[in-house]
Amino acid sequence: MATFVLVHGAWHGGWCWQRVRDRLTELGNGRHTVYTPTLSGLAERRHLIRYPIDLNTHVTDIVNLITWEDLHDVVLCGHSFGGLVVTGAADALGDRIGALVYLDAFVPEDGDTGASVGRIPPPEGVLVPSPPAAFFGLSGAAAEWVETRLTPHPAATTTTPLRLRGNCRAARTYALATGWPGLDALRDCYARAAADPTWMTRKIDGSHDLMVDRPDDVADLLLEAAASVSSARQRADRLG
Secondary structure, eight states: OOEEEEEOOTTOOGGGGHHHHHHHHHHTTTOSEEEOOOOTTSGGGGGGGGSOOOHHHHHHHHHHHHHHTTOOSEEEEEETTHHHHHHHHHHHHGGGEEEEEEESOOOOOTTOOHHHHHTOOOOOSSEEOOOOGGGGTOOHHHHHHHHTTOOOEEGGGGTSOOOOOSOOOOEEEEEEEOSSOOOHHHHHHHHHHHTOTTEEEEEEOSOSOHHHHOHHHHHHHHHHHHHHHHHHHHHHHHTO
16 A cells, blocks of 8 residues: 655646546555645635745645654655645655655755746746646646636745755656646756656656646556555565
8 A cells, every 4th residue: 555645736736636546546446545635825725825825834734734644655746836845845754755756846956946946037926827728738628627727826935945954865756748848947857857866757748737638647657656665665674
């Protein structure tokens, strides 16, 4: 049995993982545990935008979920902006995280902000309006499904510096989406990961929202990461 926590990107919510969650449940015959939290201020939690929300809030959303549910050996996956969130959460949680998966996501370093790692100007105002689903490379029914669910994103989450202490040494995977025009910042994240022998890298021919149009491929990727966690745990058990 594996435990997955799947973190969405900007403008999205936990809803975007429905197809991946269903596939993981099916492949695991109901034995896998899959959490798809929605970050504060978005989707069904958009009413919380009345409160100050920054990147630390989103990191705390995930830290609290994993802590209160008492989860261990977690496969923690972040999509797009969610790469900042899972990096911060993994750094805070340390050994609770078994594997980190970046799904066409930003990979920040200490002191980075969403704006700096994404190479965009810091946004003005409280909310960043959502783009059309076509921006993510989606079309047809998938685009319609996503577009009706996107919500404005809390702007302060993109300007908060991420502070890291180097506490997480989990195995890391980067999956690059190759079926859309892409962003230079994401391609650079993939290139750095591919050049590092401690990372596993994959390419998936799909839109930026791989969890929407390539759920089977994403589920397989996550199960591969989970297998590495299981192998590492077995080795540790043998060593006493």
